[in-house]
Amino acid sequence: PGMAALPVSQPSVLSLRVSSGGVVRYFAFGSNLLRSKMDKRGETGVIACTAGVVPDHRLAFNMRMFPPLEPSMASIEPSPGEVCEGALYTLTRDGYEALWQSEGGGMERPGYEEVSVPVSVDGTIVQA
8 A cells, every 4th residue: 555645536646655675755745744743643764854846736625524623634636737835755664554554544445545646856856
């Protein structure tokens, strides 16, 4: 499995992992931009974190949850000409799996779908 934050019912994209040399690149947005929030998700094995953007996508709160406590969750969706700002994390493989589980990845029908997106970091594109 990998990581994404797109409602499974929607044919869109979000974020994902690309495993290379035992590490995983993960594009974060929304509450996962806060390092303290990531730390509360378990042993996420953060190796590095830097600012990045996903071209032709935008942040969207399109995942219905549990109003009024948590009315929606963040995702990203295609949007030509826009950019979604976020953070590119490099995580250990085990750390990524802990993060995925904390986001509901272990559920029979997880709310998020793992997809790969191109992330621009200082003008260089990497897959995450």
